[in-house]
Amino acid sequence: MAPSSNHSELSENHVKDVEKDIIQEYPPGLEKRTVRRVDLHILPLFGLLYAVSVLDRINLGVARVAGMGTDLKLNVGDRYSIASCVYFIPYVLLQLPSNLIVQKIGPRIWLSICVVGWGAAQLGMGFVPQWGYLVLCRVFLGFFE
Numbered sequence: 654m655a656p657s658s659n660h661s662e663l664s665e666n667h668v669k670d671v672e673k674d675i676i677q678e679y680p681p682g683l684e685k686r687t688v689r690r691v692d693l694h695i696l697p698l699f700g701l702l703y704a705v706s707v708l709d710r711i712n713l714g715v716a717r718v719a720g721m722g723t724d725l726k727l728n729v730g731d732r733y734s735i736a737s738c739v740y741f742i743p744y745v746l747l748q749l750p751s752n753l754i755v756q757k758i759g760p761r762i763w764l765s766i767c768v769v770g771w772g773a774a775q776l777g778m779g780f781v782p783q784w785g786y787l788v789l790c791r792v793f794l795g796f797f798e
C-alpha cells in the first residue's frame with residue numbers, strides 16, 4: 654500500500670508544479686478576460702439558437718391549428734403522431750456521430766452546416782404539399798439539430 658500512496662503523492666506534486674508553471678506563463682487577468690470575451694460573443698448566439706430550436710419543436714402543433722392539418726390530411730390515421738415523433742429518431746441516434754464529426758472537422762464548420770441545414774429543413778416544412786414530405790423534413794430537422 655505504501656508504494657501506491659507514494660506514487661499518488663509524487664503525481665500530485667508534479668501536477669502542482671505544472672500548474673505553477675502554467676500560471677506563471679500567462680499575465681494576470683488573462684483567464685478572466687478570455688472567459689468574459691467568450692461569454693459576450695458566444696453565449697448570446699447559442700442562446701438565440703436554442704430559443705429558435707425550442708420554437709421549431711412546437712411549430713408543428715401551431716401549424717396544425719392554423720390549418721396545415723387539414724391541408725395535409727394529418728387527421729387521417731396516425732399521420733400527425735408520426736410527423737411529430739419521427740423528429741426524435743435521428744435527433745437521438747445521431748448525437749454521438751455528431752460529436753465525433755465535430756472532433757474531425759471542427760465546431761465552426763460543423764455548426765455552420767447544421768444551422769444552414771436546419772434552416773433549410775424549417776423552410777421546407779412551410780412549403781410541403783403532402784404529409785410524406787413533412788415527415789421527410791422532420792427527419793432532416795432531427796438530423797441537423
